[in-house]
Amino acid sequence: xxxPASYKWLIGSIKTEGNFGVAMATADLTDWxxxxxxxxxxxxxxxxxxxxxxxxxxxxxxLTVQERKGTMARKAKASIELITWALGEMLGNxxxxxxxxxxxxxxxxxxxxxxxxxSFSFIEGEDCVGQTATNxxxxxxxxxxxxxxxxxxxxxxxxxxxxxxxxETAQASVVFPVPAxxxxxxxxxxxxxxxxxxxxxxxxxxxxxxxxxMTINSGIVEPPSMAAGVxxxxxxxxxxxxxxxxxxTLKANKxxxxxxxxxxxxxxxxxxxxxxxxxxxxxxxxxxxxxLVTATAKPSGNxxxxxxxxxxxxxxxxxxxxxxxxKTGFANLLTPSP
Amino acid sequence: xAEVDKTSAKVKIERVAGVDPVTQISYISSDRPGSxxxxxxxxxxxxxxxxxxxxxxxxxxGGFRVAEDSRVKLKTKERG
Numbered sequence: 001x002x003x004p005a006s007y008k009w010l011i012g013s014i015k016t017e018g019n020f021g022v023a024m025a026t027a028d029l030t031d032w033x034x035x036x037x038x039x040x041x042x043x044x045x046x047x048x049x050x051x052x053x054x055x056x057x058x059x060x061x062x063l064t065v066q067e068r069k070g071t072m073a074r075k076a077k078a079s080i081e082l083i084t085w086a087l088g089e090m091l092g093n094x095x096x097x098x099x100x101x102x103x104x105x106x107x108x109x110x111x112x113x114x115x116x117x118x119s120f121s122f123i124e125g126e127d128c129v130g131q132t133a134t135n136x137x138x139x140x141x142x143x144x145x146x147x148x149x150x151x152x153x154x155x156x157x158x159x160x161x162x163x164x165x166x167x168e169t170a171q172a173s174v175v176f177p178v179p180a181x182x183x184x185x186x187x188x189x190x191x192x193x194x195x196x197x198x199x200x201x202x203x204x205x206x207x208x209x210x211x212x213x214m215t216i217n218s219g220i221v222e223p224p225s226m227a228a229g230v231x232x233x234x235x236x237x238x239x240x241x242x243x244x245x246x247x248x249t250l251k252a253n254k255x256x257x258x259x260x261x262x263x264x265x266x267x268x269x270x271x272x273x274x275x276x277x278x279x280x281x282x283x284x285x286x287x288x289x290x291x292l293v294t295a296t297a298k299p300s301g302n303x304x305x306x307x308x309x310x311x312x313x314x315x316x317x318x319x320x321x322x323x324x325x326x327k328t329g330f331a332n333l334l335t336p337s338p
Numbered sequence: 339x340a341e342v343d344k345t346s347a348k349v350k351i352e353r354v355a356g357v358d359p360v361t362q363i364s365y366i367s368s369d370r371p372g373s374x375x376x377x378x379x380x381x382x383x384x385x386x387x388x389x390x391x392x393x394x395x396x397x398x399x400g401g402f403r404v405a406e407d408s409r410v411k412l413k414t415k416e417r418g
Contacts, residue, residue, distance in 0.1 A: 020373070092374045095399040096362040104358065106399075111365075115372030332362040334376050 002126025002134050007038030008176045009074075009124040013085050013183070017119045018336035020234060021140035021165045024121040025338035026174060029137075031183045033082050041072040041124060041138050041164065068166030069222065069232045070138065078148055078156025079185035080282055084326040086160055088333035090143045090218055090242060092118045093319075096332045102281040103331050109320025115236050117142045117218055118334055123171050132172040140165025142235045144220040149213045153190040156276075163220060165232040186278045194275050195248065197258065197293070197310075201271030205258070210249040210305060212274065214286070218242045244321050246272065246288075246310035253304040254297050262295040272310055272322075285325045289317040349393035350408035353384045353401060360401030367391050 012028040048066040076082055087107045088094050092114060098104040110117070119142050125135030147159040194206045219238020227233035252258065261268035272291050277283040290313040295306045312321030353359065360379060367375040368391065377392055385405060388396065393412055396402035404412055 016376075019370075092364055094362065094364045094376075095360060095401070097358040097360045097399075097401060099359060103361065111374075113366045113372070114374060118374060332376075332378055334364060334374065335362070335378065336376060 002128045002131040004038035006126045006128045006131070007035075007040070007124065008032050008127045009035065009122055010174070010176065011085070011120065011122045012337060013081065014330050014332050014335050015120070015337040016089065016334040017121060017139065018338070020116060020119045021167075021231065023137060023139040023169065026123065026137070026171065028337040029121060029123050029174075030177070032177045032181070033076060033079075033185065034182050036075040036077070037073075039073045039075065041070050041136070041168075043068060043070050043166065043168070045166075065230050067232070068230050070164040070166050072138075072162050072164070074158075074160040074162065076158045076160075078150075078158040078188040078276075080188065080276070080278065080284055080326065080328055081183065081185045081330070082158060083146075083148065083188075083284055084328050084330065085333070086143055086146050086158070087216075087324055087326065089118050089120055090146060090216060091324075092334065094333045096330070098327075100331065101329050103328060105324075105326040105328060105330065105333055107324040107326060108318065109314075109322070110237060110242065116234065117220070117237055119235070123174050125171070125174065125176065127176040132174075133170070135171040135174050137169040137171045138164040139167060139169070140232060140235070142218070142220055144218050146216045147213065149211070150188075150190040150193055151211045156188045156190070163232075163235060167231045186282045188276050188278070188284075192276050192278060194277065196271075196273045197248075197308075198270055199261070199268055201273050201287075201289070203257075205248075205250060205252075208251045210251055210300070211247075212249075213247045214274075215245045215247075216242050217245075244288075244312050246274070248308040248310070249300075250306045250308055251303055252306045254306075256295075256306060258293060258308060259295045259297070259306060262293050267292050269313070281327050282329075283325075283327045286322055287318060287325070288312065288322040290315040291321075347390050347410045348387045349390050349410045349412060350385065350387050350405040351393050351396050351402045352386075352405045353379075354403050357401050360396070360399055363392070363395050363399050363401075365392050365395035 010029045046067040050062040121139040141164040145161040219241030225233040272288040275285040292311045362378045
């Protein structure tokens with residue numbers, strides 16, 4: 001028997017599909033990132049029924065598979081490596097620089113001429129004796145939403161919602177890494193986060209942070225397609241997507257300067273910089289050079305909190321509503337495979 | 339400056355000294371409209387002859403500039 005605890009998935013951290021739905025080489029799918037739950041990929045099949053046609057008698061209904069597509073979720077403790085991989089796969093616009101072992105990925109918003117997000121393949125299965133029939137390869141995968149959340153000093157929670165093209169290919173011969181060989185990551189905790197928010201972008205509000213949450217949504221759409229076969233032929237970014245939302249809870253009240261920035265008429269344009277730093281060579285920094293905020297006061301136990309929402313503003317400095325600088329050990333991202 | 343034929347014209351670019359060497363760039367090419375292509379410049383090499391599309395992305399990355407002896411120059415982006 002396999003078990004949920006034996007569930008493993010393999011990706012290629014620095015690789016991507018050269019063309020949508022063309023499976024990556026299995027030799028490139030070797031990186032096993034630990035996740036919290038065995039979220040098996042789900043298949044969504046659309047059946048066409050002939051029950052709306054008059055056929056002269058009440059007979060058996062004919063069901064035909066019209067389309068297959070799939071979804072899956074990934075819940076993991078936040079790490080620099082998994083977040084950087086996900087940001088690269090979502091936004092696609094990556095410039096890598098630096099030299100071994102300290103590389104830097106600058107990830108900006110998608111180019112206005114980019115219609116399709118990058119896609120990737122992965123393998124999942126139950127790594128138990130005799131369970132090779134549970135090993136399947138999924139391709140044409142894209143990331144629809146990314147949520148990163150910190151609450152106090154605890155580990156960050158990373159949640160990804162993914163979609164695949166609906167195909168499943170058996171991978172009986174895949175060998176999963178042994179338990180000790182999970183991909184080495186730099187885990188991120190609440191105490192790794194610093195946030196600056198104000199007209200200059202240097203106003204440090206870190207000591208007041210209670211919670212911090214970032215959501216990036218690609219608004220993935222599947223355009224109608226008549227391509228051969230029943231699988232998804234193409235995923236596209238939704239119009240005016242990806243979008244980024246930052247929600248911060250702050251130990252502050254209506255007397256705080258940030259409330260004043262929201263209150264001002266017109267509201268004050270701010271700069272937001274949030275950095276997750278392990279050390280000088282391993283970090284992720286989000287810069288939003290131009291943004292507005294909303295602020296709502298609420299009671300929380302014995303203190304007053306401000307719920308702050310950062311409203312994105314596309315700007316020339318960031319070539320979008322924000323830009324990420326990720327310092328990782330990855331020389332590149334999105335290298336086509338095979 | 340003359341318009342360049344973005345599909346065939348080759349632009350000579352070179353690495354900008356003193357900047358961290360760029361190891362890979364994403365760009366939109368006419369070979370794969372709508373999707374990203376990725377270019378990894380050969381490490382240790384400073385000069386490259388590339389398409390105008392790639393040259394534009396390379397220059398925007400800050401890690402490259404158009405070589406002075408490049409026969410084809412890039413049209414400067416006008417911002418409104």
